[in-house]
Amino acid sequence: MRECTRVHLKHDAEREEGLIRKKVAALAGVSEATVSRVLSGGGAVKEETAKRVIEAAQQLNYVPSALAQRFALRKSGxxxxxxxxxxxxxxxxxxxxxxxxxxxxxxxxxxxxxxxxxxxxxxxxxxxxxxxxxxxxxxxxxxxxxxxxxxxxxxxxxxxxxxxxxxxxxxxxxxxxxxxxxDQQAGSRDAARHLLTQGFRSICFLNGPSVYSNSQDRLQGYRDALEEAGLAFDPVQVLTGNYSRKSGYLQAKAVAALVRERKIDAVIAANDRMAIGLLQGLKELGIRVGDEVALIGCDDSDLVRMTDPPLTSIRVPFFxxxxxxxxxxxxxxxxxxxxxxxxxxxxxxxxxxxxxxx
Amino acid sequence: MRECTRVHLKHDAEREEGLIRKKVAALAGVSEATVSRVLSGGGAVKEETAKRVIEAAQQLNYVPSALAQRFALRKSGxxxxxxxxxxxxxxxxxxxxxxxxxxxxxxxxxxxxxxxxxxxxxxxxxxxxxxxxxxxxxxxxxxxxxxxxxxxxxxxxxxxxxxxxxxxxxxxxxxxxxxxxxDQQAGSRDAARHLLTQGFRSICFLNGPSVYSNSQDRLQGYRDALEEAGLAFDPVQVLTGNYSRKSGYLQAKAVAALVRERKIDAVIAANDRMAIGLLQGLKELGIRVGDEVALIGCDDSDLVRMTDPPLTSIRVPFFxxxxxxxxxxxxxxxxxxxxxxxxxxxxxxxxxxxxxxx
Structure with a gap:
């Protein structure tokens, strides 16, 4: 019964579509075949003609059923x-x-x-x-x-x-x-644990902006590791960049000062780009990473294998x-x-x- | 006059849209407001209700005028x-x-x-x-x-x-x-000219597949430079990869043999990825690039600055x-x-x- 109604309506709709296509053709002053050609996008039609057909279809609110169907299915793909x-x-x-x-x-x-x-x-x-x-x-x-x-x-x-x-x-x-x-929190916790195991005691954390929850998670992991080891959290040892290479580079002076005053002996950067910028900045200031100060990045991007020294990093499975x-x-x-x-x-x-x- | 007709038709179309929306509402057994809400995608409607409206609209070939207009303009953005x-x-x-x-x-x-x-x-x-x-x-x-x-x-x-x-x-x-x-042809011509100016005499060309016109253009530039210098083109000195790093790596044996037989003293690779793969392969075979054999890449990608030795390359403005x-x-x-x-x-x-x- 339901099937019957549907078929009946379908025929109605087809007839209606035929009628309105006729109206579009008349308004545009072209044949129905031309209307079909223009609106299905197939075949060569002069631009001027196509424009007239489109205007007529617009005025009459006519949309071919293929598009109507796509609309009704509400799928763009x-x-x-x-x-x-x-x-x-x-x-x-x-x-x-x-x-x-x-x-x-x-x-x-x-x-x-x-x-x-x-x-x-x-x-x-x-x-x-x-x-x-x-x-x-x-x-x-x-x-x-x-x-x-x-x-x-x-x-x-x-x-x-x-x-x-x-x-x-x-x-x-x-x-x-x-x-x-x-699991970003586990990432920086593991990084800090690793540094502590290697004998480093004062770790600086170069974080990204706190509007990203990842920044907050990474900072928390760092704090967790300090707490585990019975070390006090010192806000002076937390610096902030914006995840760009340049922002890491710009923190080199502050990091170099902390290293020279023996206030830190290691840095964890919240991503590799900042770590690489920092590495470059420290090099220019005469501080040897891997010797005077340890450095760990985050992301394990393809570049960290090629820096001098190669950077320890936290592999994040982005793909x-x-x-x-x-x-x-x-x-x-x-x-x-x-x-x-x-x-x-x-x-x-x-x-x-x-x-x-x- | 034309403007008048248009306005008249617009009112007709609006009335027609109202009529068909009424039919959709009746068929789906909901109010006209619900039909509008479902089809404009705004407001909360039960999924079951939305489904009924969409089916009814589909059966009656009804598409709201906003979509019709977008269709008529034929623009997806x-x-x-x-x-x-x-x-x-x-x-x-x-x-x-x-x-x-x-x-x-x-x-x-x-x-x-x-x-x-x-x-x-x-x-x-x-x-x-x-x-x-x-x-x-x-x-x-x-x-x-x-x-x-x-x-x-x-x-x-x-x-x-x-x-x-x-x-x-x-x-x-x-x-x-x-x-x-x-201008790929100029690129490899310049690369070959540069090698000849530096005193190299026998240049191998590691090309990509010929289904890419860029490969053909690069090969032509290489041949142009040889001809200018009065050197014969030798097909034995042309190798082919598929632009992947691995395909460059796999050609290392063939290149190493040519170097050891003193048949070539320089290589131009048609992209940096193949050049980097080749560099790695040659290193593993004990051949020193920049010493026993010169190597030029193409693309000037960010990686060529970081290889050992850094690679000469042709900068292509891809961005x-x-x-x-x-x-x-x-x-x-x-x-x-x-x-x-x-x-x-x-x-x-x-x-x-x-x-x-x-």
Whole structure:
């Protein structure tokens, strides 16, 4: 009975579509075949003619059924990735973004989705929900989210609208958003433990901005290790950069002063880029890393093997984080069996190199 | 008069939309307000209700006017980038793709476009035109295109359909497709000239596959320099890899044999990745680059500064190539003043380092 109604309606709809296509053709002063050709995007039609057909279709609110169907299914076939536009940074050339995006891209491709990259300027409004409303995307992974009010508002809107999204390497205190992260706290705890085992006693921590939960987690791991070893936490030994190479370089003077005053004998940097900048700055100031001061980075990016000395670093499985985020999110989008909200933490691993030898 | 007709039709269309929305509401057994809420994607509606509305809309071929308008304008707001899916390669982590994509991404963002990445598997059908027909993209940049019949067929279809596209670093003999490239021929000519000036006499050329026009151009530049210097071209001195680091590494034995038989005293590799692989392989075989044999790469990627010895390389402005491709293509898409078909070649520059010292 239901099937009958559906077929009947389908015939009605087809007849209606034929009628309106006739109206479009008449209004544009062309044949119905031309209307079909223009609106299906196939075959050669003069630009002037195409323009007339499109105007007529617009005036009559006519949309071919193929598009109507796609609309009704509410699927774009696109997985969105929101990522920050950083001034003067070639985003894809940074180890972090390139690895995470490779993981997301490969997984999306395997699942038959295309990747829509949505660059967000630092001070642009964050209207993520609109990307779903306008059907640009079926789900989205958010990279580089910051714990600021505008971000929280945008995420609340997504959550309340039931739009599937996933945060990567970011957590919002008090909110149970889907997320995939690495165990950053364990990472810097292991780094500090390793330094203490090697005989270092006064460890400086060069952190990133606290709007990133990863920065807070890393600082906590460092504090945990100090506490375990019965050492006091000294805020003077915590410096802050912005995860750029330059910001590490700019802290070299402060670090050099602490080293010369024998207030520190080791540094943990919250990412490799800052560690590499710091290494360069210390070299210019005549301080030998691996000799006068130990240094550990975080990320284990390809560059730390090539520095002099090679840097000990915490390997974070960014590619796998990207795969996991895309895979879990697409399970949600397609409503796959067993899919539901998730909060994944992947393990990290300390890779020892010359920069932290006793 | 024309304006009058338009207004009249607009009112007609609005009334018609109201009528059909009423029908959808009746069929789904919900209020008109609920239909609006579901189809605009705003507000909370039970999933079961939303599903009924969508089914009803689908049966009646109803599409809200906002979407209809977007359809009529035929704009997705997306710039497509077609790029190859290489097995075991994190695409975004390769210098070439990351730089070109950064340029494309920054330009698209500045022009208000989002970036849709379309990964193509090596043996997948290349139905590029369908991306336009289904309005996923308004224009597309094609990276890693190969001169093979299936690619030619797909590009011919795009060209005949009048769909705006741009090739990057690839040319098709006999076709006037829009493209942005670097002057690769000048690059390897300059590299060979430089080696000859430094006193080297027998230069081996490690090329990439000939399905890429860049490989052909680079080989031609090498041959030009030999001819200028009155030296014979010897096919035995041309080796082929596939632009991967491993393929350079695998040629180390052949190169080492040529060096030991004093048949060559220098190598030009068609990209840095192969040069770095070769350098590593030669080191393992006990051949000292920069001493027993000179080596020049191509791309001037960030890694060549950090090898031992640092590699002379040809700087190719990949980021600028990405910017130029996106910018010219979006001019075409938006029909900007002065836009038209284009074939741009950006200059390259030899950067001297220790690996090619006499």
């Amino acid at each position: 696109n997985l969105g990735v929101i990522l920050p536009m950083l001034p003067k940074v070639n985003l894809f050339s940074t180890y972090y973004f390139s690895e995470v995006l490779s993981g997301i891209g490969m997984t999306a491709k395997q699942r038959g989705y295309d990747l829509l990259l949505l660059f967000r300027e630092p001070h642009e409004p964050r209207d993520y929900a609109n990307l779903f409303r306008t059907q640009k995307i079926d789900g989205c992974v958010i990279l580089g989210a910051q714990d600021v009010p505008s971000e929280r508002a945008a995420l609340t809107e997504l959550q309340e609208g039931g739009y599937p999204f996933c945060l990567v390497n970011q957590r919002f205190e008090g909110e149970a958003y889907n997320s995939v992260d690495a 796998e984080i990207g795969c996991e985020a895309a895979s879990r999110l697409l399970d949600l989008v397609t409503n796959a069996e067993g899919s539901g909200s998730f909060d994944v933490k992947l393990p990290v691993k300390l890779i020892e190199r010359a920069s932290s030898a006793p | 997306n710039l497509g980038v077609i790029l190859p899916m290489l097995p075991k390669v994190n695409l975004f982590s390769t210098y070439y793709f990351s730089e070109v994509l950064s340029g494309i991404g920054m330009t698209a963002k500045q022009r208000g476009y989002d970036l849709l990445l379309l990964f193509r598997e090596p043996h997948e059908p290349r139905d590029y035109a369908n991306l336009f027909r289904t309005q996923k993209i308004d224009g597309c940049v094609i990276l890693g295109a190969q001169d093979v019949p299936s690619e030619r067929a797909a590009l011919t279809e795009l060209q005949e359909g009048g769909y705006p596209f741009c090739l990057v670093n690839q040319r098709f003999e006999g076709e006037a497709y829009n493209s942005v490239d670097a 600028e190539i990405g910017c130029e491709a996106a910018s010219r293509l979006l001019d075409l898409v938006t029909n900007a003043e002065g836009s038209g078909s284009f074939d741009v070649k950006l200059p390259v520059k030899l950067i001297e380092r220790a690996s090619s010292a006499p």
